[in-house]
Amino acid sequence: MIPFLSAFFRTLWLARLLKTREDVARWQARGLKRLMRKTLPAFPYYAHLHDCRFDALPVMDKAQLMANFAQLNAPGITADEGWKIFSGHAPQRRGYSIGASTGTSGNRGLYVVSDQERQAWLGVMLAKTLPRFPRDTARIALILPLNSALYKTAAVTPRLTLRFFDLNDGLEAIFARLPDYRPDTIIAPPKVLRALAEQGMNLPLRRIFSGAEVLDPLDKTVIEARFHIRVREIYMATEGLLGVACDHGTLHLCEDVMHFDFEAVAGSDLVSPVITDFTRTTQAMCRYRMNDLMRLSQTPCPCGSPYQAVTEIAGRCDDLFQLSGQTITPDILRNAIVDADRRITDFRLNQTGPSDIDLILPIDTPPEAALKAKEAVSNLLSGLNITAHIALRQETLSTSARKLRRVERIWKG
Template identity: 55%
Template sequence: MRFAFRHLPILRLVSSFVRTRLLTRRLKTRADLETWQRRCIHRWLRDTVGSTDYYRGRNIGGLDDLPIVDKTIVMGAFEQFNSAGLSSAEGWRMFNSGQQRQGYVVGASTGTSGNRGLFVISDDERYEWLGVMLGKLLPAFPLETARIALILPLHTALYNSANRTRRLDLKFFDLRRGVPAIAPEIVGFAPDTIIAPPKVLRWLAEQDRTLAPKRLFSAAEVLDPIDRDIIEKRYQMRLGEIYMATEGLLATSCAHGTLHLAEDVMHFELQPVPDSDLVSPVISDFTRQTQVIARYRINDLLRMQTDTCRCGSPLRAVAEVAGRSDDIFELPRAASRGTVPVTPDVLRNAILDSDRSITDFRLIQADHNELRLLLPDTVSPAAATAAEMALKWLLQGIGTQPLISVERESLSPPTAKLRRVERRWYGARSSE
C-alpha cells in the first residue's frame, strides 16, 4: 500500500502518456475527434464546471450556454473559478513566497502585456499535463530516455514533476538570468532535447558550437521564419513547436513540422478577426478540474492551415501564430476620422522582406501616430532606409501615414518574451 501511494503520481503520468498515444491511433477522422470531445465535454460540464462557484446555478446544456470570459474577468473573481477556494490575493502570496498549498501548484504568466495571470492545478493534474506533453513530443518514451533542458522566463513547480521519473531528466533554466549567464550551464547539462523560446535557440545557434541535441522545440514566443532558418541550419534538423500559455497546452507540431491544435484535451472556438485572414481562439480545457478554463478568450492571433497535413491527423493545423491582439496597431486614417487596424504579421513581413540583411528588429507603436523602428547596429544605412520605405508604402496603401523614426542600436535578447511588433500606446482602446 505504501509503495502504491508513493508512486501514484508516476502512475498518473504513465496513464496520461498512454491515453495520449492511444488517442493518436484511435481518433482517425474529424468525426471521431468530435464524438470524443462531446463525451468529454458533457462529463466535464456536469461534474466540474457546474459545481464551480462562478457557474453554479446556471442551466448548462452545452458550451454555448456559458459566457465568454477573459483574463480580467477570471482574475477579478479568481476564487469563483477554482475548486481550491483560492483567492487571487492568496494565490499571489503563495506564488511570490514559493510556499505552495499542499496538493496544489500555483503559477503565473510572465505578464508581458502588463496584466499577469495566475493558475492553480492539483498535483494529479500536474503529472497528467506532463504525460500529455511526453505523449505528443517524445513518442518513443519511456523506451528511449530523455534529458530535457527547459528554458523559460518563469519557473513553477509544474516542471518539477518530471524529476521523479528514472527515464526522464528535466532541468529548468531561468531565462530571467539572461541567456549569456545560463548558456554554460545548458552546455554542461548536455541535453538531448531543448525546449526554449526562439530567441534563446537562435542565440545558442550563433554563439555555441558544442551542443548536439536530438530534438529542438520552440516555445513561449512567436516563431519567425528568420529565426527558424538560422536555428535549423545550425543544428541540421527540423525545429518543432510547442504552443502553450498560462491557460494550458494549446498545440504541438507533428513529425512533418505542422503545428496541430491540442483538440484531444481542449476545445477551440476560432473567431474571425475583422479585415484579416486571422482568427482569435476561445478555449475550453475539458481536462482541467481545479481551475475551470471554459470559453476563455486568449489574446493570440492564429492563421489556420487550409490543406490537410500529410500526417493524417484530424487535429486542425495552425499555419502561423501571427502575434497577439494586444499588438494590433491602431493608426489614424489619413483622409477621415477613425483608425486603421494593422496586424503584427503584416508589419513584420514588410520589414523582413525589405532587405535580406535584416534578421532582427523591434517595431513599437509609441503614440497614436508614431512608430519607432529599431534595427541592429550592424544593418547598413541603405537597409534601414529600405525598411522605413517599406513600412511607409504599406501603411499609405491602407490609408494611414504615421510618423516613423528609425534607430540602429545593439539588440540583445530580452529576458521577457520577445515581441518584435509591440503596441505600447493604448489611448484609443482605453477611451472606448
C-alpha cells in the same frame, strides 16, 4: 504515477483512434458533455447556470478570471492568497500547486493545478513530444524566464532528466553551464535558440523545441541551418497546453484535451481562439478568450493528424496597430519589413503614439537595407491611406528575459 501513465497512454491511443475531423468532434462532444454535467456545477461561478447549453456559457477573459478566481477553483483559493503562495509568503495548499504567467501584456494571471493534474500534464506533454518514451530517454534543458511546479514534475520522472535554466540569469551564465550538462533536448524561446545557434556551441542535440514566444521564420531558419534539426513549436500558456508541432514541423492544436472556438479578426484571415479545457477539474477554463492571433491551415498535414493545423501564431491582439482609425495586424507589418531586403535578420517595430512608429534595426544592418525597410512600412501604410511618422534608428538588439515581440503596440490609446 497512475495519472501520468493514464494520460500518456490515452494520448497515444487517441492519436491512433481519431482519424478524421468527425472523430475529433465526437470525442470533444463527450468531453464537453462530461464538463457540463459533472465538472462545471462544482464551481460556485457556474452554480446558477442550470440546464445551460455550452455555447450559451459566458465568454471569459483574464480580468474576469482573476476577479472571480476563488469561485473558479476547487479549493476556493482567492487571488490574494494565490499571489502570497506563489511568492512564498504563504504555505502551499496540500495537494495543489500555484503558478503564474509572465505577464507579457502587463496583466499577470494565476493558475491552480492538483498533484494529479500535474502528472497528467506531463503524460500528455511527453506523448506529444517524446512518443517513444520510455524506450527513448531525454536529457532536457529548459530555458525559460519562470520556473513552475509542472516542470519540477518532469525532473523526477525515471529515464527523463530535466534541468531548469533561469533566463533572468542572462545568456552568458546559461551558455557557460550548458556544456557540462550536455542536453540532447532543448526547450527555449526562439530568441535563445537563435543566440545559441549564432554562438556556435557544440551540444549533442537530438531535439529542439521552441516555446514561450512566437516562432518567427527569421529565427527558425537560423536555428535549423546551424543544428540541422527541425525546430518544433510548443504552444503553451497559463491556460494550459494548447498545441505541439509534429515531426513535419506543423503546429497541431491539442484538441484531445481542449475545445477551440475561433473569433475572426476583422480585415484579415486571422482568428483569436476561445478555449475550453474539458479535462481539468481543479480550475475551470471554460470559454476563455485568448489574446493570441493565429492563422489556421486549410490543408491537412502530411503527418495525417486530424487535429487542427495552425499555419502560424501571428502575434497578440494587443499588438494590433491602431492608426488613423484602422487596424493593422502584426504579420502584415512584419512581412513588409523582412521582404524589403534579405539582409534584414532582426528588427523591432513599435507603435509609440497615435501616429508614431519606431523602426529599430540591428546596428550592423546596411544603411540601404534599413532605408528599404522604412520605405516598405511607409508604402504599406500609404496604400491604406494612413499617415504616420516613422522614426528609424539602428542599435544593438539585446536578448533579455522579457518575451520578444518584434511588432508591439506600446501606445495603448
